[in-house]
Amino acid sequence: MIGMQLAILAIVAAAGGAVVFTRKPGEQVVGASFFGLMLALMFFIFQAPDVALSQLVIGAVALPLMVLLAIAKTRSTQMRQDHEREQPRKPEREHGRHGPDEGRFSPPDEERPPADVRQPPGRPREAR
Amino acid sequence: MIYFYAAMAVAAWLFLVGVYGIVTSRNLIHLCLCLVVVQASTYVLLTAVGYRPGGIAPIFADVKQTDKAVDPVIQALMLTDIVVEATVVALLLALTVQIKKKTGTLNPDKVNLMRG
Amino acid sequence: MRHPGRMGIFFTGAAAVAALYALSAIRLPGPEDVRGEYMRIINGECVTFRHVTDAVTAVNFDFRGFDTLGEEFILFVSVMGTLVLLRQTDAKPGAWAPDALSPGRAVGASDALRVWILAMTGPTVLFGIYTVIHGQLTPGGGFQGGVILATAPLLLYLAESFDVFRRITSHRYLEIVEAVGAGAYGVIGLLALFRGREFMANIFHLGKGGNDINLFSGGTIPVINAAVGIEVTAGFVLLLYAFLQEMLERKEAGS
Incomplete structure (x- = not known):
C-alpha cells in the first residue's frame, strides 16, 4: 500500500512538471490529460473514489477538450489576421476589418496595425 | 507517516513549478494549464490531510459502518472544487480567445489591453 | 528572458514560500495524532441519522450544504461569463467550414465506427443518469454524473455533425434548465425556513425505520443531488456548445 502511494505521488509530481515544461499548448494538452488521469488514480489509491470519478471526467475529458477547442479557435484567428495583413490597406476596409462584433469596442478612426506579432519589417513596434 | 511528508513535498513541488510556469509563460493557453497544475497541488495536500493510514473509503454501501474510514469532509471540499476549477478554466480560456481576437497575440508580455 | 527582474522576484518569493512551507x-x-472528531461524527451520523451510505455526498448536500450552494453559484457564474465572452453575433451556419462541421466524415472514419459511436451514446446517457441518482449510495453524484451526461451530445457531434449537436442541445432551453437547476438548490434550502427550521435543514422524509436506505431515502439529499446534476449537465453542454460554435465560426475568404 505504502509503495503504491509513493509511486503514484512520484508519477503525479513528474507529470505536473511535464505539463509545465511542455511549452507548446498542442502538445501540452496530451500531458495535461495524462496528469488528470494520474490525479484520478491518486485519489483512488488514497481512498477517495468520489473525487476520483470527478477528476476522471473533468481532468481527462472535459478540460483537455475545452483547451483543444480554444487552441483551434486561436489558430483560425491567427490565420484570419495573417490574411488581413497581406491585404492592401484601403481606407474603406478599416471599419469592417474586425467584423461587426469587434467594431463596437474600438474607436472607428483607429490607426493601429492589426497585431503586434509578425509585423511588416518597415514598422517596428518600438517606433510608435 | 512517510506518505504524508511525501505528499506535502509533492504539493509544494507542484505549486512552485506551476507558479514558475505562469511567470515564464509565453502563451496564455499554456498559462491556463499551468494554473491547473497549481490547483492540483491543493488536491494533493488535501488528499494527504484527509487520509488515515489503513482507512477505507467513507462509503458504507457494501461494508459495515466503521471508525476506520478516511475524512469525508475534505473529500467533499475537493469534489466540488474540481468541477468548479473546470468552469473557471473555461472562463479563462474564453478570455484568452477574446484577447487573441482583440490584440492578435497570445504572449502575455505583448498583450497591451489598454490600447484596445 | 525579457524581464530579468521578474525572475529575481519569482525565485526570491519561491524560496521564501518553500522555506516557510517546510x-x-x-x-x-x-x-x-489528529483526533478528527468531526470526521468520526459524520461517518457515524450519515447512515444512522441521514439514511445515506455515501458520507461524501451527505457532507456535500446536507451537513455542509451551504458551502456547496456557494460552489454551485461559482459554477453558474463561470458558465455565464464564458457564454457572454464567447457570444456570437455574426454566426452564419451556411458559411462554416465543412471539415469541422462533421469531423467523423472529414477524417474518413468508416460507417461502422460512426455507428459504433452513435450506439455508445445511449449507454453514456444511461451511465450518467445512474451516476447521478445513485449519488447518495455509491461513489458518484450530481457533479460527476452531470459531466458524464454532458459528454453524450459530444459523441453525436463526433459521429454525425454539428447540426445534430445543435438540434439535440437547444441553446435557449438549456439556459433555462441550467438556471432552474441552480435555483432549485436555493429554493430547497429556503423551504426549511417555512417549516421553522434553519436554512438548508433536511426537512424531507428521511426513510422508514432505522435501516431503510434506498434511492429515495435521505430527505433533501437526493433532491438536491438531482438538481445539481441537472445544473452541471446543462452548464457543461452550454460550455461545449459555446466553444464548438466559436471554433466553427465562419472562416474568412482565403484562409
Missing part, C-alpha cells in the same frame, strides 16, 4: 510542515501533527 517549517510549517515539520511542525504539523501527523495523521495518527
Whole structure:
C-alpha cells in the first residue's frame, strides 16, 4: 500500500512538471490529460473514489477538450489576421476589418496595425 | 507517516513549478494549464490531510459502518472544487480567445489591453 | 528572458514560500495524532441519522450544504461569463467550414465506427443518469454524473455533425434548465425556513425505520443531488456548445 502511494505521488509530481515544461499548448494538452488521469488514480489509491470519478471526467475529458477547442479557435484567428495583413490597406476596409462584433469596442478612426506579432519589417513596434 | 511528508513535498513541488510556469509563460493557453497544475497541488495536500493510514473509503454501501474510514469532509471540499476549477478554466480560456481576437497575440508580455 | 527582474522576484518569493512551507510542515501533527472528531461524527451520523451510505455526498448536500450552494453559484457564474465572452453575433451556419462541421466524415472514419459511436451514446446517457441518482449510495453524484451526461451530445457531434449537436442541445432551453437547476438548490434550502427550521435543514422524509436506505431515502439529499446534476449537465453542454460554435465560426475568404 505504502509503495503504491509513493509511486503514484512520484508519477503525479513528474507529470505536473511535464505539463509545465511542455511549452507548446498542442502538445501540452496530451500531458495535461495524462496528469488528470494520474490525479484520478491518486485519489483512488488514497481512498477517495468520489473525487476520483470527478477528476476522471473533468481532468481527462472535459478540460483537455475545452483547451483543444480554444487552441483551434486561436489558430483560425491567427490565420484570419495573417490574411488581413497581406491585404492592401484601403481606407474603406478599416471599419469592417474586425467584423461587426469587434467594431463596437474600438474607436472607428483607429490607426493601429492589426497585431503586434509578425509585423511588416518597415514598422517596428518600438517606433510608435 | 512517510506518505504524508511525501505528499506535502509533492504539493509544494507542484505549486512552485506551476507558479514558475505562469511567470515564464509565453502563451496564455499554456498559462491556463499551468494554473491547473497549481490547483492540483491543493488536491494533493488535501488528499494527504484527509487520509488515515489503513482507512477505507467513507462509503458504507457494501461494508459495515466503521471508525476506520478516511475524512469525508475534505473529500467533499475537493469534489466540488474540481468541477468548479473546470468552469473557471473555461472562463479563462474564453478570455484568452477574446484577447487573441482583440490584440492578435497570445504572449502575455505583448498583450497591451489598454490600447484596445 | 525579457524581464530579468521578474525572475529575481519569482525565485526570491519561491524560496521564501518553500522555506516557510517546510517549517510549517515539520511542525504539523501527523495523521495518527489528529483526533478528527468531526470526521468520526459524520461517518457515524450519515447512515444512522441521514439514511445515506455515501458520507461524501451527505457532507456535500446536507451537513455542509451551504458551502456547496456557494460552489454551485461559482459554477453558474463561470458558465455565464464564458457564454457572454464567447457570444456570437455574426454566426452564419451556411458559411462554416465543412471539415469541422462533421469531423467523423472529414477524417474518413468508416460507417461502422460512426455507428459504433452513435450506439455508445445511449449507454453514456444511461451511465450518467445512474451516476447521478445513485449519488447518495455509491461513489458518484450530481457533479460527476452531470459531466458524464454532458459528454453524450459530444459523441453525436463526433459521429454525425454539428447540426445534430445543435438540434439535440437547444441553446435557449438549456439556459433555462441550467438556471432552474441552480435555483432549485436555493429554493430547497429556503423551504426549511417555512417549516421553522434553519436554512438548508433536511426537512424531507428521511426513510422508514432505522435501516431503510434506498434511492429515495435521505430527505433533501437526493433532491438536491438531482438538481445539481441537472445544473452541471446543462452548464457543461452550454460550455461545449459555446466553444464548438466559436471554433466553427465562419472562416474568412482565403484562409
